Amino acid sequence: MIAVAAAGLCRRYGRRWALTDVSFEVPEGALVMISGRNGSGKSTLLRVLATAIRADRGTAHVLGHDVRADREAVRERIALLGHRTHLYEPLTALENLALVGRFLGGDGRRTALLAALEEVGLADRADDAVQTFSAGMRQRLALARVLQQEARVVLLDEPYGHLDPPGFLLVDGVLRRLRGQGATVLMATHLIQRGRMLCDRGLVLEAGRLVYAGATAEMPEPAGADGAGFAEGA
Amino acid sequence: MTDLLVALRKDLLLQWRGRAQIVAIFAFGAATLLLFSFAIGPDSVALREHAAGFLWLGLLLASTLSLAESFEREMEEQALEGLLLLPASARALYYGKAIANCAQLTLLGVALVPVMVVLYDAGTVRLLSLLGVILLGTAGLSAPGTLYAAMTAQTRARQTLLPLLLFPLVVPVLLAAVKATSLLILGDPMGQLRPWTSLLGAFAVVHWALGGLLFGRVVED
Numbered sequence: 001m002i003a004v005a006a007a008g009l010c011r012r013y014g015r016r017w018a019l020t021d022v023s024f025e026v027p028e029g030a031l032v033m034i035s036g037r038n039g040s041g042k043s044t045l046l047r048v049l050a051t052a053i054r055a056d057r058g059t060a061h062v063l064g065h066d067v068r069a070d071r072e073a074v075r076e077r078i079a080l081l082g083h084r085t086h087l088y089e090p091l092t093a094l095e096n097l098a099l100v101g102r103f104l105g106g107d108g109r110r111t112a113l114l115a116a117l118e119e120v121g122l123a124d125r126a127d128d129a130v131q132t133f134s135a136g137m138r139q140r141l142a143l144a145r146v147l148q149q150e151a152r153v154v155l156l157d158e159p160y161g162h163l164d165p166p167g168f169l170l171v172d173g174v175l176r177r178l179r180g181q182g183a184t185v186l187m188a189t190h191l192i193q194r195g196r197m198l199c200d201r202g203l204v205l206e207a208g209r210l211v212y213a214g215a216t217a218e219m220p221e222p223a224g225a226d227g228a229g230f231a232e233g234a
Numbered sequence: 235m236t237d238l239l240v241a242l243r244k245d246l247l248l249q250w251r252g253r254a255q256i257v258a259i260f261a262f263g264a265a266t267l268l269l270f271s272f273a274i275g276p277d278s279v280a281l282r283e284h285a286a287g288f289l290w291l292g293l294l295l296a297s298t299l300s301l302a303e304s305f306e307r308e309m310e311e312q313a314l315e316g317l318l319l320l321p322a323s324a325r326a327l328y329y330g331k332a333i334a335n336c337a338q339l340t341l342l343g344v345a346l347v348p349v350m351v352v353l354y355d356a357g358t359v360r361l362l363s364l365l366g367v368i369l370l371g372t373a374g375l376s377a378p379g380t381l382y383a384a385m386t387a388q389t390r391a392r393q394t395l396l397p398l399l400l401f402p403l404v405v406p407v408l409l410a411a412v413k414a415t416s417l418l419i420l421g422d423p424m425g426q427l428r429p430w431t432s433l434l435g436a437f438a439v440v441h442w443a444l445g446g447l448l449f450g451r452v453v454e455d
Binding site: 050051052053054071072075076078080082084085086087088089090091095099100102103104105129138145149 | 236237240244247248251252307310311312313315316317318319320321322455
């Protein structure tokens with residue numbers, strides 16, 4: 001079954017087209033890496049698929065549901081880790097997860113939430129307000145928030161951003177776990193070697209256009225990348 | 235209903251965490267009442283006659299600060315978008331925020347009454363009626379105020395835009411609330427309180443209904 005399908009997707013901000021005629025299909029259970037230089041349209045593509053923004057032209061379907069016409073159904077099946085963490089800064093880490101748990105119909109029990117925080121290495125900071133967290137800790141908490149949703153399609157925008165080397169290994173583990181659970185993952189990243197190691201398929205965007213869709217092994221480097229500039233961390 | 239309770243709990247918790255800001259907004263409202271009293275001068279009759287108007291002007295000015303503040307936390311890390319993508323009901327998120335804003339403005343209004351009594355020598359023994367008028371008036375301010383605060387929170391000039399959009403819309407609330415409060419302070423020999431409170435109630439009902447319908451369109455792309 002096709003998990004994500006896009007046909008002729010276009011999106012513009014003002015006069016500038018961020019996505020132009022992007023079409024691809026992703027089978028269910030695939031781990032897909034999206035690469036491209038800054039401003040190539042990676043985040044815009046993920047946000048269109050997540051129903052956070054609308055495409056100006058074209059269509060996209062997630063697990064058969066149209067992202068424009070059937071937003072609610074898509075939202076029940078996706079989880080997005082964006083550049084912004086979706087966290088409430090005055091609330092504690094535990095309160096942020098409890099809030100999501102209650103909206104998802106769970107009971108927000110402390111023990112279950114603490115286990116989720118333990119998984120991302122934040123159990124000892126459970127009762128601290130997010131505004132006291134470093135950028136890396138926020139990223140870890142945002143990752144826990146995404147995992148909490150147990151979504152069938154997971155959209156990760158720079159999941160390695162702000163993380164330390166153990167954090168890189170944490171994301172690697174999360175990706176392997178999601179694959180084991182049969183989730184479909186689309187991950188935008190600049191870490192080309194890491195993405196090739198973990199993902200089956202790749203998409204490359206250049207100036208809003210899709211220039212490659214296929215196996216990661218044959219994936220070209222983004223234009224302008226010299227390898228050394230794309231640090232791989234741990 | 236469950237989503238509404240979860241949203242309301244979240245907004246009340248956020249207000250509690252930002253209580254220092256609430257104290258600052260009260261101080262702003264009290265300072266406004268003080269400055270208005272200087273403008274009238276030492277004429278105690280004139281002070282008493284204008285007390286209700288100044289109370290509601292102080293509350294209206296302070297409300298733009300508290301309404302704008304209520305969406306600051308939602309926009310910092312796009313937390314509101316995160317809830318919409320869960321998906322949480324936009325209507326529940328609106329009513330949770332509007333009820334929390336209404337509660338905060340009511341508390342602010344109640345806290346400003348003693349300041350008005352001291353500065354304007356304008357008291358009333360009909361305290362429950364006064365509480366009812368404050369509740370209806372703040373309901374009429376918070377319903378459109380929450381909607382417009384959501385709309386302007388996404389713009390750069392939000393501090394200017396919110397009062398520009400809100401003030402013309404809430405003129406009926408201001409007129410009715412000032413009139414009803416004046417009747418409570420100065421006396422109501424003609425029994426005019428009920429029509430003014432009915433107007434306040436009708437305005438609140440219409441705008442609470444509209445706000446719930448329109449909020450999704452305001453916050454979604």
